Amino acid sequence: MTNQNLAQLLEETADLLEIDCGDSFRIRSYRRAAEAVAQSTVAIASLVDTPEQLLEIPGIGKGMAANLQAAVRDQSIPLRDELLARYSSRILELLQLPGMGPKTVRMLWDAAQIASIDALEAAIQDGRLSGLPRMGDKQLAKLLKGIQDYRKSSGRFRIDHVEAAWQALETYLSAFPGVERVTAAGSLRRGRETAGDLDILVTGPACEPGATAPLVETVAQYPGIRDLIARGDNKISFYLQNSLQVDVRLLPASSYGAALQYFTGSKSHNVALRQRALRMGYTLNEWALARVEDGSVVAAATEEQIYAALGLDWIPPELRENMGEIEAAQAHSLPHLITLQHLRGDLHMHTQATDGHHSIEEMSEAALARGYGYIAITDHSKNLAMTNGLNEERAVQQIARIRAVDRSFAGRIRVFAGIEVDILADGTLDLPDAVLAQMPIVIASVHTGLQMPRDAMTERVLRAIENPCVRILGHATGRLLLRREPYELDLTTVLRRCAELGVAIEHNAAPERLDLCDRDLRLALELGCRLVINTDAHDTRHLDKMHFGISQLRRAWVEPAMVLNTLEAEEFLAALRPRPATPAHNPEEVTT
């Protein structure tokens, strides 16, 4: 049982307690414990036999320790089971709908015994909910739309969750004698935001025809398997505990390239490639590129050989969408895509001053260890009260602390003062310009009122970016992936104005916050926007999420020159929108 699984059980217990109208402080303590478990760097499951170690974790007391022991032993928590039995095993799915919180779930249960999304949909269509409190036409329409959106996104998994499953399986498979290479194919290799399943290719002596039985048996014994779907000589499929389907394929080294190409996809890329092969007198499948007339193999061992035999440069997996990459590969004009190594700074992170988990020093050290030349500390502003957002006074104190840390690193890494300032409903910011003007990195983001009509939201953001203190627009599209309530605005108008003003567009790299899809990124570049890519890290480990965002940029054909934080510190600052003149001009302070 992983920390993530344990944290989820605690979260679900908290959700159920909330539906059950339990004590709010008890609920909060379950959420705190879930957070502590998720944050822990040691495997909690390995500590359950030594409760004194569990009790050392802040937020874990006697009761939670017992819960964790039960969870590891029985895969559940007694209180959770009890509440699920009292209501319905599916009642928690209702909380996934936008605008649906515990109070409403409870009201629906009391009024009509509704305890699943299907039941809710039926009840709305029957008109059984009319007349219930807070269930007007608008609310019902919103719920129906939410149900549609939920059905669309369910069945797909966020890419970081898939990657976590992949890393565990890679470790497991690589340890088997006779396994030489373990590679992820499919959506994970192409850097998509989500994946429907996980494709894994394995090659080495243990995968040669006739020799696969011991390895197949070992795969079938993988501890994370919930249900085995199929088990053959060179393919084994199963569901993990979280219902993610995994396909493991064992391949002879001679076919590895062909299989990797085939299982990486995308479907439309492969169709186009096979058509091209046919025109050249070849046939392409998961075993080899071969001549049609006699079946003789032209290329199979590596992807490079296959693409070369088709008269193409090797195409990076992220580009394989049949969106012009085949033509570009033929003309030797594929883009030189951005990589993680091009990045010199990460400009959006939170600390203990608001809702982050580490100090300014710890975030700086972590960034230094990852090879960055500069970062910005950008905690929340006061409007995000729940995060203990900074008011005027605390913001000014925070600037002083950041500058002190910057000096203490003596140039090994630059630490810029910044803030993620909230855009209010009327487009003003929740901190005065006098404070904002003291910080080189001001990211303006919308956090509240996400249901605002499209025109009003557009006006709101347009007004915010007119403020000369704003140098970066954060969460620019509100297309928060697989999240509830994406907000809508006229993105073209906003991006065009950002380009005119020199306001950079932030691409948020964290998979749970991916703001810009491929199309949005291409639009931003077409309109002449400058991009920055940030992790929005709330702890040091979040800094490692950068590669997810880099994949997004690569999928949009982004080259390093299009992204401002590939520049060195001084050039980066100079490339941002010019800062408003500050009365007390101190050259040293202006850049720190």
Next chain:
DNA sequence: GCCGTTTTCGGCCCGACTGTTTTCAGTCG
């Protein structure tokens, strides 16, 4: 349910926004 103590109870982040509430409850971050 956790925590800390000026220890064994009393405190435990809060403000903006929405819809339908005719004065505010529920959701969200």
